[in-house]
Amino acid sequence: MAKPKWTSAELTPGELSARSGVSISALHFYERKGLIHSRRTPGNQRRYPRETLRRVAFIRVSQRVGIPLAEIRAALDTLPEGRTPSREDWERLSERWRRDLDRRIEQLIRLRDDLTNCIGCGCLSLDRCALANPRDRLGDEGPGPRLLAVEGD
Structure with missing residues (x-):
């Protein structure tokens, strides 16, 4: 070539x-x-x-x-x-x-x-999740993952 x-x-x-x-x-x-x-x-x-x-x-x-x-x-x-x-x-x-x-x-x-405080499982119920769930605010909404839903759902 x-x-x-x-x-x-x-x-x-x-x-x-x-x-x-x-x-x-x-x-x-x-x-x-x-x-x-x-x-x-x-x-x-x-x-x-x-x-x-x-x-x-x-x-x-x-x-x-x-x-x-x-x-x-x-x-x-x-x-x-x-x-x-x-x-x-x-x-x-x-x-x-x-x-x-x-x-x-x-x-x-x-x-x-x-990241060391996050287990990355998506449960978001940990009271110490500093990334997505500070002070377990999502736990008040019920059990299970809360931030995995696609926008518009």
Whole structure:
């Protein structure tokens, strides 16, 4: 197989996959979700703009820290089309998320620190459950789990 030309303005799915470390099926999934875009050649083959490399990297990092795809898409929609996003574009986007990420970090720290007191069974009747049932407030509602129901039930 010929070595990919990383300097070309467009990348094939295989080239984008090799360069980004993301499988071709994942790239197609990202495209179906509106996270990245391609154009079709006259032979109906996908071609991705070179700046898609940065977008894919952003998607992967965002997913690793637990950001939902809908939020990732909304953030990517604020970036310019037709040119590689600048440092200022990325800084503006990251500033938008700073408050939410700080909140998530605080929740994870609280979970880590309180996890030894949680048996994780869902009964939520322990009088010392600091995570979901402080002072056994859910015990007043009756026996069994209270927080496992899906919203709208």
